[in-house]
Amino acid sequence: MSNQVHGAEAARDDRRERDGICDARILIADDDPLCRQLVESVLRRRNFANLEFAEGGVSALEQSRSFKPDLLLLDMQMPDMSGLDVCRRVRSDPDLADIPILVQTATFDRKKMGELFAGGASDFLSKPVNPSELIARVVVHLERWNSLRELRNYRERISRELEAARRMQFELLPSFASLSESAEKASMRIASYNRPSSELGGDLWGMLPIDEGAFGLFLADFTGHGVNAALNTFRLHALIHEYKNLHDAPAALLSVLNERLVRLLPPGQFATFLYVVVDHRRGELRFASAGAPPAILVQSQSGRPRFCEGTGLPLGIEPGAKYQTYKRKFPEGSLLLLFSDGLPEYPDSFGERIGDEGLLKVLNACHSGLAPNEVIDRLCAAAGITGQATLPDDTTVICIDRRIAAGCAQALPAAEAKAPGLRRSRRPFPRMDIKHGYRC
């Protein structure tokens, strides 16, 4: 029997060692030196070595701030400041608000006990001290405090890592510099909007330089969001850049991306993908779609917006899926809008969705003088997306505008005049604002 008890105690001691509880800082506040010595000897016998002592309420409070104990053993009756007052004050200090406070009291007055707990005591110990009770309660509260701290640290670490991942994902998107370079070469304006639903998203878009007369533009949307979808955007980004020779061949590019993603994605997961070659030299768009929402095209200053209808299996579902390259005219004065389903499917405050048709109507009402970022603003506003709204799905919108080309001679000096201002507002690490439209 005694062996068993001894064995159990040894096991408990082991666990304490392992969890590092014996390193815990314990502050013992009691005005009676004999009581302090008693508590000390009990704790030291159980290998608690990091102890400090306070001889009254005031010094208990001061030492709590300087020593930052992991646990406070507090006598209820002290001449200079009562244990209850110390308790309340300790709790009002943000650094100490959560530490375990064990109050030692000889009272069993229910009302006083109630006040004690209301004042912030974690638990109480009856006086005179019973060594087993003291150890048991100290251990329970230190373990609880340790788990709480570990959880907190873990949560902080995860959110730091998510933040880092978010930045990395943001850096996958075209930089301001590359975007303005492409836009300038093609004498067009480009604006974009990208917001993930949670911290990490499953949307990805990018521009691929082809030659002086054309560039590629893609918009991908992986099922789901969060870490899983975000990691897939990194995979896809790498894959797209592996096939540079296919950047001018939309259907062929989609076919190879599909073959690769079929092998990478588990059943039920896929990516919709829209790839458009913007050939401004020929005034033409060549595109292929893998189940993506159709782009919207306005072909002249006074033209009506129309869908660029294109169909295809989303990427990653079926091996051997075939895609088709479609062509549309894209003369000067045109406007092209790409968007992920987060925009038309956003449920506004009434639970209504604007839908693809609704976007078409908004675009129809936009006059040709609007800059592409203003067009995006109007679309988001019409869909009910406000700056504060939490998005249920990742949302990306890209607007390419060839309307300035008509007045190119006037537009260029103005753009030059704006250039220094633009440069000043550029940040080496662009902040992912709730809304950031690249304006070129």
Place this chain on the structure above:
Amino acid sequence: MQLQVDRGAGQISMSGEFTFTDHGPFKQMVAELFATTGRSVILDLSKLDFIDSAGLGMLLLARDEAKKNDRELILRRPSGQVKRMFGVTKFSTLFTIED
């Protein structure tokens, strides 16, 4: 999304909106699907108003399960946004769709 199961006819009627929040009911649906007897299982979509990409993904999972169990999955009478979604994504080439 709401589900109505007609075991005798091997048919499940879906109504409302089929989105990422329906994962639970969907799993239940798959279980119901294989509790029925017969070669084919019919999903009646005529009352389904909306499907998002997560919903499409769940249909793909049901299709996988059907294949593994050597059953045929038929999607019946999709309309509106659901029908358009099937068109854009060419889901018609993956599923037997009956009008």
